[in-house]
């Protein structure tokens with residue numbers, strides 16, 4: 001029997017409808033299982049790329065020669081896969097991984113994405129890939145700006161805000177041209193209309209990854225676009241310090257990245273704490289802007305955190321400041337071999353005003369996120 005309230009809400013256009021996958025065929029391709037098996041050589045181990053919480057990813061080649069990433073769902077996570085297909089086929093942006101199609105056949109659920117040949121930002125930050133090369137500072141800034149543009153689009157570019165809920169460096173993928181695109185929308189949620197200020201949404205099932213959870217989300221289940229901003233801030237610290245959020249292999253005071261970051265800022269030892277590869281390569285005025293926005297992203301209170309548009313613009317400014325400082329240095333040292341001095345960092349640290357807003361979450365302390373195959377701990381209700 002039909003639910004009379006449901007029918008009424010639907011009649012009034014107030015009931016949120018999730019389109020059935022069949023109805024999405026016009027927006028992306030529907031593949032047969034035979035096509036998927038042909039593309040991946042029957043999910044051959046040589047096609048294997050990696051494994052996430054929701055499924056296994058393979059490299060494949062479609063009949064027209066297009067190289068793709070094929071994500072095969074674990075049986076218990078087909079809901080997340082359907083969510084990802086429904087959302088992604090309605091979103092298009094240069095900084096979101098494109099959905100090419102899907103396959104639902106028998107007990108198989110498979111999603112086909114554009115192939116991101118350089119893997120994830122996490123692979124480079126944590127040296128996971130065999131062909132690992134440390135990323136330069138400017139390169140890192142470009143990648144963060146791309147990710148910020150993608151997230152800004154999700155929050156404001158569509159009719160309804162989309163809260164990603166799975167932002168982390170392993171979900172920031174890099175294509176051949178090093179363009180950063182956000183992936184993994186299995187946990188994403190539609191928010192209210194994007195122009196609305198009423199963004200608070202109570203979420204009874206807290207999902208995500210330890211070390212990447214906004215405090216108000218864990219404690220009160222309050223899910224807003226500012227929860228994504230918090231975790232984006234955590235990623236900005238990872239990019240600068242070149243390490244994971246939690247690392248049990250480090251001395252006690254360094255296990256939690258944000259606690260360590262705050263300590264190094266307070267004591268003026270940031271020069272020694274950041275990724276060794278970046279030492280002497282960041283212009284102090286650029287670092288100042290970068291830390292200002294990173295610290296405000298991880299503010300305890302969601303409404304004090306910036307919107308992603310502001311994050312994007314500030315990172316662009318930080319990149320510009322770095323470019324200008326580098327040009328000045330190059331005019332003094334035409335060989336291009338120069339280092340920014342430690343003393344100039346100390347001077348800037350004394351003036352850094354963002355320290356108070358840097359809030360570190362204890363959530364997940366004591367848990368390792370240095371899992372060797374890069375699958376971080378999944379929190380499910």
Ligand SMILES: Nc1ncnc2c1ncn2[C@@H]1O[C@H](COP(=O)(O)OP(=O)(O)OP(=O)(O)O)[C@@H](O)[C@H]1O
Nearest residue numbers: 050051052053054057069113114115116120170376
């Ligand atoms: N479109 C893609 N192109 C190339 N590699 C991809 C693509 N999507 C995912 N991968 C790779 O496949 C592996 C598994 O990715 P997946 O998104 O399933 O999990 P994850 O983000 O690593 O972990 P979790 O699911 O726990 O968040 C990772 O190494 C990821 O870099």
